[in-house]
Amino acid sequence: MSLRRISTIIRRDIEIMLNLKWKMVETFYFPATMTVIWGFFILWSQEMAFEGAFVLLTVNMFWSFAYQSQSGTNQQIMEDRWTETFRQVVTTPLKAHEYLIGKSFIGVLFSLLSFIFVIVIAYVFFDYTLFLNNWVYFLVFVSIVLITSTAISILVSSLITILGNEYAFISWTTTQLFILFSAPFFPVEVYPFVIRKISEFIPYTWVFESIRMLVDSGYVLPSMLSRGLVLSLVFLGISIPVYSKSYKLARKNGRLVKIW
Amino acid sequence: MTTAVDIRDISKKFKRNGKEFYALKDISFKIKEGEIFGLLGPNGAGKSTLINILTTILLPDKGTAKIFGYDIIEERQKILETINSVSGETRFHWLLKVKNILKFYLDVYDIPSEKKKDRIEYLAEMLEMKHLLNRTYRTLSTGEKMRVTLVKSLLNHPKLVLYDEPTVGLDPDIAVKTRELVKEINKREGTTILLTSHYMGEVEELCKRIAFIDGGRISDIGTVKKLKSKKFPTYRVKIGVSEIKNKELLKKHGFKMNRKTLTKELENNEDPSELIRFLVKNNYDVISFETEHPTLEDYFLKMTRDRK
Numbered sequence: 001m002s003l004r005r006i007s008t009i010i011r012r013d014i015e016i017m018l019n020l021k022w023k024m025v026e027t028f029y030f031p032a033t034m035t036v037i038w039g040f041f042i043l044w045s046q047e048m049a050f051e052g053a054f055v056l057l058t059v060n061m062f063w064s065f066a067y068q069s070q071s072g073t074n075q076q077i078m079e080d081r082w083t084e085t086f087r088q089v090v091t092t093p094l095k096a097h098e099y100l101i102g103k104s105f106i107g108v109l110f111s112l113l114s115f116i117f118v119i120v121i122a123y124v125f126f127d128y129t130l131f132l133n134n135w136v137y138f139l140v141f142v143s144i145v146l147i148t149s150t151a152i153s154i155l156v157s158s159l160i161t162i163l164g165n166e167y168a169f170i171s172w173t174t175t176q177l178f179i180l181f182s183a184p185f186f187p188v189e190v191y192p193f194v195i196r197k198i199s200e201f202i203p204y205t206w207v208f209e210s211i212r213m214l215v216d217s218g219y220v221l222p223s224m225l226s227r228g229l230v231l232s233l234v235f236l237g238i239s240i241p242v243y244s245k246s247y248k249l250a251r252k253n254g255r256l257v258k259i260w
Numbered sequence: 261m262t263t264a265v266d267i268r269d270i271s272k273k274f275k276r277n278g279k280e281f282y283a284l285k286d287i288s289f290k291i292k293e294g295e296i297f298g299l300l301g302p303n304g305a306g307k308s309t310l311i312n313i314l315t316t317i318l319l320p321d322k323g324t325a326k327i328f329g330y331d332i333i334e335e336r337q338k339i340l341e342t343i344n345s346v347s348g349e350t351r352f353h354w355l356l357k358v359k360n361i362l363k364f365y366l367d368v369y370d371i372p373s374e375k376k377k378d379r380i381e382y383l384a385e386m387l388e389m390k391h392l393l394n395r396t397y398r399t400l401s402t403g404e405k406m407r408v409t410l411v412k413s414l415l416n417h418p419k420l421v422l423y424d425e426p427t428v429g430l431d432p433d434i435a436v437k438t439r440e441l442v443k444e445i446n447k448r449e450g451t452t453i454l455l456t457s458h459y460m461g462e463v464e465e466l467c468k469r470i471a472f473i474d475g476g477r478i479s480d481i482g483t484v485k486k487l488k489s490k491k492f493p494t495y496r497v498k499i500g501v502s503e504i505k506n507k508e509l510l511k512k513h514g515f516k517m518n519r520k521t522l523t524k525e526l527e528n529n530e531d532p533s534e535l536i537r538f539l540v541k542n543n544y545d546v547i548s549f550e551t552e553h554p555t556l557e558d559y560f561l562k563m564t565r566d567r568k
Contacts, residue, residue: 002370004367004370005367005368005370008364008367008368011364012353012356012360012364015355015356015360016353016355016356019355020355079353080353083351083353083354084349084351085351085352085353087317087350088346088350088351088352088365088412089368090317091315091316091317091340091344091345092340092365092368092369093337093340093341093368093369093370094368095337248319251316251317251318251319252318252319254274254312254318256317256318257312257317257318
């Protein structure tokens with residue numbers, strides 16, 4: 001593995017990102033406006049003595065963060081395919097996993113920047129201080145979301161590599177599906193049995209459960225966090241060999257040739 | 261001379277509408293170091309499949325190939341460090357500056373930092389594109405983009421460059437310039453070149469040896485001259501004279517007559533000056549003389565017609 005080649009990918013993509021105006025808008029504008037909407041909701045709900053508003057805002061911030069980090073990494077990977085430069089990149093000594101690490105780093109970097117941006121907005125304009133008093137928990141939440149989203153984006157890229165570019169839409173629709181099964185605004189007990197069982201295997205579920213518990217009782221069960229963390233590492237552990245396999249399969253069945 | 265490319269029994273099957281077909285079937289041939297080798301064939305013949313296999317982005321079902329001794333399956337990394345490839349459809353990111361695109365590839369090829377600037381400057385000068393380095397890729401014309409592509413193809417001092425239809429869609433003047441540049445690259449860098457093209461004139465101008473590929477098989481291979489003379493054992497001589505007299509004598513010697521032009525088919529090894537001597541001896545005023553040799557395009561058409 002060459003760190004130089006990885007950093008080359010990162011440098012090039014930062015230059016592209018900074019020049020892609022729509023990308024900057026997507027990274028900062030949508031999460032910021034969402035935070036402002038829910039921030040005003042907090043102001044109103046405080047008058048009504050409704051504590052649940054903090055759950056809604058925090059969950060929304062992490063939901064947006066999960067979406068940004070997964071679809072952001074996927075869009076990074078798809079960027080070379082959409083601009084028909086992928087072939088040029090894969091016919092150089094750059095290894096598949098070096099490419100993946102570079103792309104994931106960019107996805108993680110920009111989603112973190114976006115997340116920090118919305119936290120600052122919530123703090124400055126709506127006096128949102130939950131993260132200040134519970135920064136260790138927040139660090140674990142962020143880690144679980146980042147690892148899970150990276151793993152999902154690797155799995156999604158593998159699928160697109162096998163199925164072809166016409167399936168690129170799954171890169172920005174997958175997180176929605178995972179969020180649907182991870183009970184963002186309500187306890188998992190609300191789900192029917194089968195969905196509840198599925199949701200227990202999704203790391204996001206344990207982040208959202210923990211957020212609700214934190215707002216409600218001021219603490220989080222370590223078992224919830226460790227479960228989320230272990231599951232996210234399992235996701236990542238599965239995604240890497242799947243990616244290697246999909247890449248090899250695509251070289252065999254000719255799909256890689258067709259992904260420009 | 262060292263063998264640059266050694267392809268042995270390569271086969272590749274694909275599925276189309278549920279049916280399997282051979283894109284390549286038992287392909288074997290060699291390319292010598294420093295050679296510009298042409299790969300000819302109609303659409304869907306298997307040329308690009310072979311290029312994709314040599315660039316290691318497609319795995320063969322059977323057989324293998326070695327590039328400068330490195331196996332394309334076992335030593336992929338070494339292959340990718342040794343070769344470079346571009347096609348007429350090569351694109352770079354539209355938002356990047358040309359010099360940053362080139363720097364990116366230099367880094368990917370692990371070219372030491374102190375040599376990067378020199379390499380870009382040397383190649384940019386050779387391909388007359390120094391003034392383009394600070395331009396954004398999207399602002400370049402088609403010809404300028406082709407220059408960037410050619411520079412990229414040489415960044416890592418490749419021992420072999422694969423050019424897949426490098427002049428497709430280019431204006432004739434840019435295509436001419438591109439051909440000159442390919443010749444220059446081969447001459448100055450000693451780079452072995454494997455070229456595919458639909459333009460027969462281009463292949464004839466650049467390549468000494470070619471392989472004709474059709475239906476996934478090599479149906480002919482050799483020097484351009486040899487392959488043409490195999491399909492066309494004769495060539496035509498056209499002689500303009502001031503007046504046609506003694507038609508019987510001309511007929512007897514195999515001339516065909518049309519107004520004041522005499523034509524005759526000669527074997528490839530026959531010397532046309534004998535005809536002039538014969539005509540002068542028989543009191544003809546020879547006012548023009550030309551030979552018509554079959555072109556590679558004639559060869560291509562004959563090969564594809566014979567197939568049908």
